[in-house]
Amino acid sequence: MKSFEYGDREIGTTEVAYGVSNMVIGFGVLTLPRSLAEMTESSDGWISLVLGGSVALAFGWVIASLCMRFPKMGLKDMTKAVTNRATANVVVVLFACYTFLFVGYETRGLANISKQYLFDRTPEEAICLFFLLVLAYGVAGPSSALLRLNLIFLPLVLLIVLGVLAMNIPFFNIHNLKPLFVTDWKNLLNGARGTVFSFLGFEIFLFYNALINRPKTMKKAVLGGLAVPLLTYLIVFVFVIGIFGSEVTKNTLYPTAELAKQVEIPGGFFERFESIFFTLWVVTLFNTAAMAFDVTIIALKTVFPKPERMTWIIALCPLIYLVAMQPQGIMEIDRFGKWISYAGIAIGWILPALLLGAAKLRGVEGNERAS
Amino acid sequence: MSDNASDDRQSSSAVISRDMQENIGYIRRLLGDPSDLLTRIVTIGGGKRSCALVFLSGLSDKAVIDDQIIRQILKAGRYGEEAPELDVSEVIGGLRNETMSVSQVIEATLWSDIVQAVLYGDTVMFLEGADDALIVGTQNWKERSIEEPPTEALVRGPREGFTEKVETNVGLIRRGIRDINLRFVSYTIGRRSRKTLILTYIQGIIHPSIVEEAQRRLESIDIDDAPESGFVEQWIEDSFLSPFPQLLHTERPDKVRAALLQGKAAIMLEGTPFALILPTTFVALIQSPEDYYERWLIGSLIRLLRYVAVFIALFFPAIYIALVSFHQGMIPFKLAFSIAAAREGVPFPAVIEALLMEGTLELLREAGVRLPKPIGQTIGIVGGLVIGEAAVQAGVVSPIMVIVVAVTAISSFAIPSYSAGIAFRMLRFATMLAAAILGLFGIILMFIVISIHLVRLKSFGMPYSSPFAPIFLNDWRDLVVRFPVTFLTKRPEFMQTKNINRANKRGKRI
Numbered sequence: 093m094k095s096f097e098y099g100d101r102e103i104g105t106t107e108v109a110y111g112v113s114n115m116v117i118g119f120g121v122l123t124l125p126r127s128l129a130e131m132t133e134s135s136d137g138w139i140s141l142v143l144g145g146s147v148a149l150a151f152g153w154v155i156a157s158l159c160m161r162f163p164k165m166g167l168k169d170m171t172k173a174v175t176n177r178a179t180a181n182v183v184v185v186l187f188a189c190y191t192f193l194f195v196g197y198e199t200r201g202l203a204n205i206s207k208q209y210l211f212d213r214t215p216e217e218a219i220c221l222f223f224l225l226v227l228a229y230g231v232a233g234p235s236s237a238l239l240r241l242n243l244i245f246l247p248l249v250l251l252i253v254l255g256v257l258a259m260n261i262p263f264f265n266i267h268n269l270k271p272l273f274v275t276d277w278k279n280l281l282n283g284a285r286g287t288v289f290s291f292l293g294f295e296i297f298l299f300y301n302a303l304i305n306r307p308k309t310m311k312k313a314v315l316g317g318l319a320v321p322l323l324t325y326l327i328v329f330v331f332v333i334g335i336f337g338s339e340v341t342k343n344t345l346y347p348t349a350e351l352a353k354q355v356e357i358p359g360g361f362f363e364r365f366e367s368i369f370f371t372l373w374v375v376t377l378f379n380t381a382a383m384a385f386d387v388t389i390i391a392l393k394t395v396f397p398k399p400e401r402m403t404w405i406i407a408l409c410p411l412i413y414l415v416a417m418q419p420q421g422i423m424e425i426d427r428f429g430k431w432i433s434y435a436g437i438a439i440g441w442i443l444p445a446l447l448l449g450a451a452k453l454r455g456v457e458g459n460e461r462a463s
Numbered sequence: 464m465s466d467n468a469s470d471d472r473q474s475s476s477a478v479i480s481r482d483m484q485e486n487i488g489y490i491r492r493l494l495g496d497p498s499d500l501l502t503r504i505v506t507i508g509g510g511k512r513s514c515a516l517v518f519l520s521g522l523s524d525k526a527v528i529d530d531q532i533i534r535q536i537l538k539a540g541r542y543g544e545e546a547p548e549l550d551v552s553e554v555i556g557g558l559r560n561e562t563m564s565v566s567q568v569i570e571a572t573l574w575s576d577i578v579q580a581v582l583y584g585d586t587v588m589f590l591e592g593a594d595d596a597l598i599v600g601t602q603n604w605k606e607r608s609i610e611e612p613p614t615e616a617l618v619r620g621p622r623e624g625f626t627e628k629v630e631t632n633v634g635l636i637r638r639g640i641r642d643i644n645l646r647f648v649s650y651t652i653g654r655r656s657r658k659t660l661i662l663t664y665i666q667g668i669i670h671p672s673i674v675e676e677a678q679r680r681l682e683s684i685d686i687d688d689a690p691e692s693g694f695v696e697q698w699i700e701d702s703f704l705s706p707f708p709q710l711l712h713t714e715r716p717d718k719v720r721a722a723l724l725q726g727k728a729a730i731m732l733e734g735t736p737f738a739l740i741l742p743t744t745f746v747a748l749i750q751s752p753e754d755y756y757e758r759w760l761i762g763s764l765i766r767l768l769r770y771v772a773v774f775i776a777l778f779f780p781a782i783y784i785a786l787v788s789f790h791q792g793m794i795p796f797k798l799a800f801s802i803a804a805a806r807e808g809v810p811f812p813a814v815i816e817a818l819l820m821e822g823t824l825e826l827l828r829e830a831g832v833r834l835p836k837p838i839g840q841t842i843g844i845v846g847g848l849v850i851g852e853a854a855v856q857a858g859v860v861s862p863i864m865v866i867v868v869a870v871t872a873i874s875s876f877a878i879p880s881y882s883a884g885i886a887f888r889m890l891r892f893a894t895m896l897a898a899a900i901l902g903l904f905g906i907i908l909m910f911i912v913i914s915i916h917l918v919r920l921k922s923f924g925m926p927y928s929s930p931f932a933p934i935f936l937n938d939w940r941d942l943v944v945r946f947p948v949t950f951l952t953k954r955p956e957f958m959q960t961k962n963i964n965r966a967n968k969r970g971k972r973i
Contacts, residue, residue: 104933106933107933110934210789210904211789211901211904214901218901219901219904222900222908226908226911229912233915237915237918241914242932243931244931362793363795363796364790364793367790367793371903371906374904375911378911
């Protein structure tokens, strides 16, 4: 019989898988078809997507292996075990900076699309402010609650995506997908590079590893969690190309949102379905941002254990607000996002890979290794 | 507090005297010589000895005292003359074992026990020269008969409800579960009121941690009186800031029995027909016993309807406000025109209009509850029809707003748990304000806030949002859709019961 594990603050395999999916699905779905269509021709983007997804899965495997090698340890303890305390502190602070900027980017991006699709007169500043307040409330509680929130939110988001796609079936034109395999491999690789960014986010589980109660299943959870966004991206991409064709997709800012725009509710119950789509999309963006914020605090707390969680929240919220308000216009937001993604790949993916390599070479392991 | 405590200490160690008259005097003094404290002195054994019966007239059963005690003693006394001289202990034994035809007779020497027994309605018998007194069970409290619970009426299902007497309630539970593992742990709640509180559960099904936690919390209660189980609920609940009830109250024994079989526990308090079920989850607030009594299709559809009702009760006015003030484009063309035409003469923004109507409706509801039943219905008609109609004609609110408010009100009354309905109504005002400030974005932020709260909330260590989060797919068979009974072979997984199976697979016999 299982122990009564509700009272404690641990998370299980399901929470990890859902968390990975929800963390990864974010802005990616909205812009991915455009960036893919820019790089590749016709519907060949799916090859790039599969390539990019494989890279992400490979790094997912690396991170899961690292977590399994050091069960119940956060990134700081892992790094400390492999190298030394000073390096560990630097790595963790870098990671915190990355997630901190990520929250700012997410907040701003959300305000941006909300302004575009939900209101035209409410200023972005106000939208960001209210979103941050809710974010602060969200991270004020235990991390496990935040991870459980994914279990409610992810199905909602997947349902709305599937709903949008299902209602677009009548517009689907199979001829838009043809011809197949016309892009040369260079462009395919270029496209793949762009898609990799859309899989960023699951690296935060390097910190949540301390809360995971069954480290043995970590690989299954992370890879399974990554498979969901990969599949979603693939289906969405094929639908976008099938409906709009490659040329139109290239010139649309948020092609996925345009899909929602086309939807007409049978019976004319209400119009402008994209507003509903975006309203529900806020849910996944919120959870992505909240988990990143939570990890920022966890990371900072491992390096500076003195201040309370609340102190960190109160101190960080205005800073996030300032960061979110920095980029002027869509181009700058995009560039901001790109830099954060590069930082994420360096700190969140390559660094753990190096760490795993070093750990294997030196033969360092966690106390209770899960095989 | 101090004087009460010293009273307790004094009486807990004090022992009765051999002198009967002194004992009577003592208990009279202790209770302040009340007029309802009756003393009847009877002689035993042909006048050789006398004994005194002391009881409170309103709490004891006169018929039992007359027929089963006094008459039996007198009858015995007639034949007692030929009896040899007996010493005191033999007389006591004789009285207890041969004379009195009452089921509950115990010996006591401590004043604390004796006074307590008298206050509960038992009769105390002091025998001249004896070290012990006899406490005879004569409690008889005028009790309401078992009726159908007025707050939780069902179309199909047992028509019995709890009463104010805890023994009756225990009996009602026992009558439905004749299991040797059914446990009743009793507590005394209230430093002055000394009410009986009973924690019941089925050992072997419930997870022991829940019982331990419940016992720990019950033992922490220190209050002079708990007039209703609501006091207990508020004392032991997990979060007093949450709008959601963390213990479910019910008047229905069948609901409690079903909860016990699911691995939950229940608390019953003397003096109230409302039992508390713990732990409670969000889903339990939306379920009704009838979901199980009706066939599964009906049960599932009605349950689905209730989920819709929850959604409407929480968000419908907010969505109306958001659409009218922010996202007019989302309203279908023709409807937008009719709304615009209806709102033509209304001088207020949609929020004010909505708050006005919702406020009026809450007032009407409150007035309807307080007034006597026939007048309450009149108020409903006057309020609902007359005020609604007049408000529209006066151009204060638009007719569509009246529809919105009415549908919302009906939905919030479709939620089986009364206190959950209140929680949703409270939150509705918050969502309306959020919608007024940020439109649909505000509504989704409120939804996120409520979700965070629900995920964080716990009831006796059980996550309030289970089996949604943490997820237990097996329990989804009895969540939104209620599967046929033959499929519900397991007890809820999220309760982590010690005994998992409740039926054979698909009803097949072994």
